[in-house]
Amino acid sequence: MASLQQTLLRQISRANRRFGLLEDGDKIMVAISGGKDSWAMLHLLREYRRMVPFSFTWVAVNLDQGHPGFPVEVLREYLEREGHEHRIVHVDTYSVVKREVPAGKAYCSLCSRLRRGILYDVAVELGCTKIALGHHRDDLIETLLLNQLYAGQLKAMAPRLRSDDGRNTIIRPLILCEERDVAAYAIEQGFPVVPCDLCGSQDNLRRAHVRQLLVQLEANNPDVRRSLLAAAGNVKPSHLLDARLQGEGDDDGEAAGAGDGALLSPQMLVRA
Numbered sequence: 202m203a204s205l206q207q208t209l210l211r212q213i214s215r216a217n218r219r220f221g222l223l224e225d226g227d228k229i230m231v232a233i234s235g236g237k238d239s240w241a242m243l244h245l246l247r248e249y250r251r252m253v254p255f256s257f258t259w260v261a262v263n264l265d266q267g268h269p270g271f272p273v274e275v276l277r278e279y280l281e282r283e284g285h286e287h288r289i290v291h292v293d294t295y296s297v298v299k300r301e302v303p304a305g306k307a308y309c310s311l312c313s314r315l316r317r318g319i320l321y322d323v324a325v326e327l328g329c330t331k332i333a334l335g336h337h338r339d340d341l342i343e344t345l346l347l348n349q350l351y352a353g354q355l356k357a358m359a360p361r362l363r364s365d366d367g368r369n370t371i372i373r374p375l376i377l378c379e380e381r382d383v384a385a386y387a388i389e390q391g392f393p394v395v396p397c398d399l400c401g402s403q404d405n406l407r408r409a410h411v412r413q414l415l416v417q418l419e420a421n422n423p424d425v426r427r428s429l430l431a432a433a434g435n436v437k438p439s440h441l442l443d444a445r446l447q448g449e450g451d452d453d454g455e456a457a458g459a460g461d462g463a464l465l466s467p468q469m470l471v472r473a
């Protein structure tokens with residue numbers, strides 16, 4: 202049986218072939234939060250570099266946002282011990298978020314917008330060609346549902362995206378990896394995982410709801426996550442209501458109904 206690491210590397214390799222994430226000569230800024238996903242991404246990218254016939258380098262960057270008790274020395278020690286080129290940047294966005302967000306509301310949205318702006322600037326300063334974020338398959342699926350259920354948008358997460366100002370390219374090498382595999386790998390490898398609730402913010406209730414919904418859906422259809430991932434890569438613009446897309450795609454009649462066998466094909470399903 203394939204090891205966890207082999208499974209995850211195969212999925213990174215598949216994402217790379219499909220979406221052109223890592224290229225010869227790249228200098229990747231690997232964004233490290235201290236959570237399981239970004240540690241796994243960093244470790245796996247180093248392993249992946251050993252497997253491929255082209256060359257890329259990386260610098261691990263953590264933004265210490267000033268959360269009380271953030272164990273920045275734990276991150277530094279690990280990065281040094283492992284020999285990763287790294288930068289730890291300190292900007293107290295925590296105070297800003299605490300000041301600006303009304304009591305009882307989640308901090309996450311403002312916190313991540315502030316973080317993004319700072320990380321984009323750091324990437325330019327460091328001459329990085331791309332920024333790698335640790336989002337995985339389950340982040341993508343949750344975002345796809347969140348946007349439909351709460352924001353009226355058919356939109357998930359791009360594996361590779363140019364920022365609006367054109368200065369940065371974001372990549373998500375773990376986008377085909379399952380969260381449970383990433384979590385198990387983080388335990389297996391003993392990464393120094395920092396909890397993400399240091400800010401004391403409320404949970405993002407909508408995301409929690411979507412997670413719960415997925416668990417319920419999975420009870421009836423164990424393939425539901427695979428199907429949602431496949432759907433994100435199998436868009437039929439002619440069968441949507443966006444007037445900007447009319448006329449694109451084939452005319453294959455009505456949408457495939459549940460149980461008619463047309464919803465999934467082996468090619469659409471992304472299997473480990």
Ligand SMILES: Nc1ncnc2c1ncn2[C@@H]1O[C@H](COP(=O)(O)OP(=O)(O)OP(=O)(O)O)[C@@H](O)[C@H]1O
Pocket residue numbers: 231232233234235236237238239240262263264265266316320333334335336340397
């Ligand atoms: N403080 C930070 N400094 C640098 N990069 C960050 C920081 N916070 C988040 N990131 C990057 O953004 C990604 C998504 O952040 P998010 O807070 O949603 O974390 P997550 O999905 O729990 O992942 P992780 O387990 O890596 O924390 C992270 O995987 C990481 O690449």
